[in-house]
């Protein structure tokens with residue numbers, strides 16, 4: 001998730017489960033080819049398993065970016081066909097690619113040929129332009145047979161080109177009218193459409209995304225789909241990852257550490273990063289949800305966010321904030 005799942009965030013989230021698959025922010029293939037690769041692609045080995053999400057629409061460039069990503073150690077390469085932002089659409093990638101199934105199939109085939117790790121695609125159940133009748137209909141949840149035929153054509157072509165799995169954000173994207181934030185809320189979720197798609201394409205692994213919050217509710221969807229992807233809930237209440245881990249891998253002997261232990265882990269990480277000129281505030285901002293929905297949540301957030309910005313802030317602030325939240329100070 002852009003601006004959220006940077007490497008500090010992923011390191012933090014990894015503490016909640018050794019097995020859930022984490023994703024980078026979307027990184028454009030052009031940036032990877034021309035930019036500072038260490039800054040864009042560098043990560044801590046503890047972040048595995050880790051997927052690289054690419055944005056782009058040039059098959060050769062995407063193939064090269066995927067190859068570079070595999071070499072950098074990523075465990076999966078994903079192509080973003082779901083982002084509705086105007087800036088991304090202007091670059092002719094993200095959700096607007098759902099209008100171009102043949103081009104996306106070409107991109108996927110080129111990426112598939114370039115790497116051995118899984119190549120996956122993130123998509124919406126449809127995409128419409130703002131201002132048209134279809135956009136109003138999208139906002140009301142309407143979904144026609146024609147919409148489904150387009151989705152099936154897209155998914156079938158992408159799978160035919162070699163996509164190993166499809167991750168579906170179960171709502172339409174509205175291009176050119178809604179903000180990215182509204183595009184994650186306004187068109188209603190239609191899990192039934194993802195299920196219909198899965199039934200129409202037997203054997204294709206499907207991961208469901210959109211609005212999943214409680215671990216038990218997310219896990220219930222695993223009765224019919226192959227995986228679930230959580231965005232906002234995992235960021236704001238990362239404990240949900242530990243809850244999902246316990247449900248998904250009940251035999252696993254790994255047990256989630258206490259929140260205090262999690263804070264100690266982050267203090268050690270921040271101390272290492274700060275020696276390499278990292279700033280405490282850029283790490284701490286991702287960890288504010290450590291106590292979300294638990295007693296002391298507000299104290300923890302306040303101590304960490306205010307303290308991290310203060311002069312001379314030290315990595316031990318994670319531990320101070322956690323102790324304060326638990327009434328130990």
Ligand SMILES: Cc1cc2nc3c(=O)[nH]c(=O)nc-3n(C[C@H](O)[C@H](O)[C@H](O)COP(=O)(O)O)c2cc1C
Pocket residue numbers: 001002003004024025026053080082083122169184209210211212229230231232233
């Ligand atoms: C701040 C933010 C940034 C996002 N950036 C990306 C992104 O880079 N790539 C992507 O595929 N989806 C991105 N998304 C969308 C989420 O991956 C997800 O599809 C959406 O939030 C719905 O899932 P949720 O209800 O579990 O959050 C972003 C969402 C948020 C809130």
